Amino acid sequence: MxxxxxxxxxxxxxxxxxxxxxxxxxxxxxxxxxxxxxxxxxxxxxxxxxxxxxxxxxxxxxxxxxxxxxxxxxxxxxxxxxxxxxxxxxxxxxxxxxxxxxxxxxxxxxxxxxxxxxxxPGIDRPALAALLPTLGNNDVVMLDLGANTDCDANNLVQFAVMGAAYARTALGLESPRVRLLNIGTEELKGTDEIRDAAAILKAGRNLPFTFDGFTEGDKISRGDVDVIVCDGFSGNIALKTIEGTARFVTDLLRNAFTSSVRSKIGFLISKPATELLRHHLDPNNHNGAVFLxxxxxxxxxxxxxxxxxxxxxxxxxxxxxxKDITRQVTDNLLLFAARDKGQTE
Missing domain, CATH: 3.40.718.10 (Isopropylmalate Dehydrogenase)
Structure with a gap:
C-alpha cells in the first residue's frame, strides 16, 4: 500500500x-x-x-x-x-x-x-531519533536528540528498545548493536541512571538486539555500533557538535583550496575526493528525525x-x-516485557 x-x-x-x-x-x-x-x-x-x-x-x-x-x-x-x-x-x-x-x-x-x-503502551516518553553518517557500512541511529532533557534508567531502556526497532526497519539489521553514550567505556563510569540502564539491558535475553555496553562521543561516527542511546540533553549537544564540526571541516577545506593558485590547482586534482566528502557531510542527505x-x-x-x-x-x-515501525516497536516492547515477567516469576 x-x-x-x-x-x-x-x-x-x-x-x-x-x-x-x-x-x-x-x-x-x-x-x-x-x-x-x-x-x-x-x-x-x-x-x-x-x-x-x-x-x-x-x-x-x-x-x-x-x-x-x-x-x-x-x-x-x-x-x-x-x-x-x-x-x-x-x-x-x-x-x-x-x-x-x-x-x-x-x-x-x-x-x-x-x-x-x-x-x-509501555512507553513513558517519546524520543527523537535520527540516522547519522558513519565510516561503517551503515548509518547509526541516535536517540534521544532533544525531546527529553532529563531521563531515568527506564526511559533509557525504552529508548534502546525503540532505537533497535528503528534500526531494523530503516537499516535492515536483524540484531542491531546498541550502546549507551557515556563519558567512558568502563562499567563504573557515568551517572546512576546510565549504569542502572546498562544493568537492565545486560540482563536481557532473547531480544532482537545486542547490548554492547558504553560508547564515547568520539566514537559516534566510527561505524562500530548501530544504535546510540542517551538523554535528550546530551544527545542534542552531541548532534549540534557533529553538525558544527561538519560545517567547520567544509569551510576549512573551502578556505584552504581558495587561498592560492597552487591550492586551486590542487582542488581540481582532488575534486572527486572532496565532492565525496562534501556529500557525506551534507546534513540534507541525513535529514528527518522521527518521534519514536x-x-x-x-x-x-x-x-x-x-x-x-x-x-x-x-x-x-x-x-x-x-515497514510499520509502530508494530515493530510494539513487538520489541512485548518481548522486553516477557523478559521482565520471566525474571520476576
Missing part, C-alpha cells in the same frame, strides 16, 4: 516553496506517493504550478494559522486545532494519512504530537533543509509507514 503523507507546508525557514519542491522530489523517488498539503491554499496552489507531478497526487487542506519558531509549546497547543502543523498531525490521528512531516518548531511539534497521538514511541509516525525535518533534505525526510516517513 502506498503511504499518504501529510505535509506541514508552512514550516521551516522558507516554507511552501521548499516543502513542496521536496515533496515533488520525493514523489519522483516513490512513484504513487500521495500527499495532503496543509497550509495557505493560495501559496500552495501557486507553488504547485511548478510541480505538475505533485499537483496530481495532492489534496490541499487550507489554513492560514501557522506555528512560528518563537511560539512556546503551550502557545502552539492553543493553535493545535487550526494550525498547519496541528492539522497535519490530526490527519495521522484520524488515519487519513500514514505520517506527518514538518520543518517547524521542534518543541511545538513534540507537544502537539504527544497530545494528539499519545504514547504507546507515539501511536503514529511524525517526522521532524530541519528548519534550514533544502528540497533534497525535505525529500529525504519524506522518504524516511514513507519507509517507516511501509
Amino acid at each position: 502506498t503511504p499518504r503523507i501529510a505535509i506541514d507546508a508552512m514550516g521551516g525557514d522558507v516554507g511552501v516553496p521548499v516543502m513542496l519542491a521536496g515533496a515533488a522530489m520525493a514523489r519522483h523517488r516513490h512513484d504513487g506517493l500521495q500527499f495532503l498539503l496543509v497550509g495557505d491554499e493560495k501559496q500552495i496552489v501557486a507553488a504547485l504550478d511548478k510541480h505538475p507531478n505533485l499537483r496530481a497526487a495532492s489534496e490541499i487542506l487550507h489554513t492560514d494559522q501557522v506555528v512560528t519558531g518563537d511560539d512556546k509549546p503551550s502557545q502552539a497547543l492553543r493553535k493545535s486545532k487550526n494550525s498547519s502543523m496541528g492539522l497535519a498531525i490530526q490527519a495521522v490521528k484520524s488515519g487519513e494519512c500514514g505520517a506527518a512531516v514538518s520543518s517547524g518548531n521542534t518543541g511545538a511539534l513534540m507537544a502537539m504530537a504527544k497530545l494528539a497521538l499519545r504514547t504507546m 514511541g507515539l501511536n503514529g509516525v511524525v517526522l521532524k525535518s530541519h528548519g534550514s533543509a533544502n528540497e533534497k533534505g525535505v525529500s529525504n525526510a519524506i522518504h524516511v516517513a514513507a519507509n517507516l509507514v511501509k
Whole structure:
C-alpha cells in the first residue's frame, strides 16, 4: 500500500516553496506517493504550478494559522486545532494519512504530537531519533536528540528498545548493536541512571538486539555500533557538535583550496575526493528525525533543509509507514516485557 503523507507546508525557514519542491522530489523517488498539503491554499496552489507531478497526487487542506519558531509549546497547543502543523498531525490521528512531516518548531511539534497521538503502551516518553553518517557500512541511529532533557534508567531502556526497532526497519539489521553514550567505556563510569540502564539491558535475553555496553562521543561516527542511546540533553549537544564540526571541516577545506593558485590547482586534482566528502557531510542527505514511541509516525525535518533534505525526510516517513515501525516497536516492547515477567516469576 502506498503511504499518504501529510505535509506541514508552512514550516521551516522558507516554507511552501521548499516543502513542496521536496515533496515533488520525493514523489519522483516513490512513484504513487500521495500527499495532503496543509497550509495557505493560495501559496500552495501557486507553488504547485511548478510541480505538475505533485499537483496530481495532492489534496490541499487550507489554513492560514501557522506555528512560528518563537511560539512556546503551550502557545502552539492553543493553535493545535487550526494550525498547519496541528492539522497535519490530526490527519495521522484520524488515519487519513500514514505520517506527518514538518520543518517547524521542534518543541511545538513534540507537544502537539504527544497530545494528539499519545504514547504507546509501555512507553513513558517519546524520543527523537535520527540516522547519522558513519565510516561503517551503515548509518547509526541516535536517540534521544532533544525531546527529553532529563531521563531515568527506564526511559533509557525504552529508548534502546525503540532505537533497535528503528534500526531494523530503516537499516535492515536483524540484531542491531546498541550502546549507551557515556563519558567512558568502563562499567563504573557515568551517572546512576546510565549504569542502572546498562544493568537492565545486560540482563536481557532473547531480544532482537545486542547490548554492547558504553560508547564515547568520539566514537559516534566510527561505524562500530548501530544504535546510540542517551538523554535528550546530551544527545542534542552531541548532534549540534557533529553538525558544527561538519560545517567547520567544509569551510576549512573551502578556505584552504581558495587561498592560492597552487591550492586551486590542487582542488581540481582532488575534486572527486572532496565532492565525496562534501556529500557525506551534507546534513540534507541525513535529514528527518522521527518521534519514536507515539501511536503514529511524525517526522521532524530541519528548519534550514533544502528540497533534497525535505525529500529525504519524506522518504524516511514513507519507509517507516511501509515497514510499520509502530508494530515493530510494539513487538520489541512485548518481548522486553516477557523478559521482565520471566525474571520476576
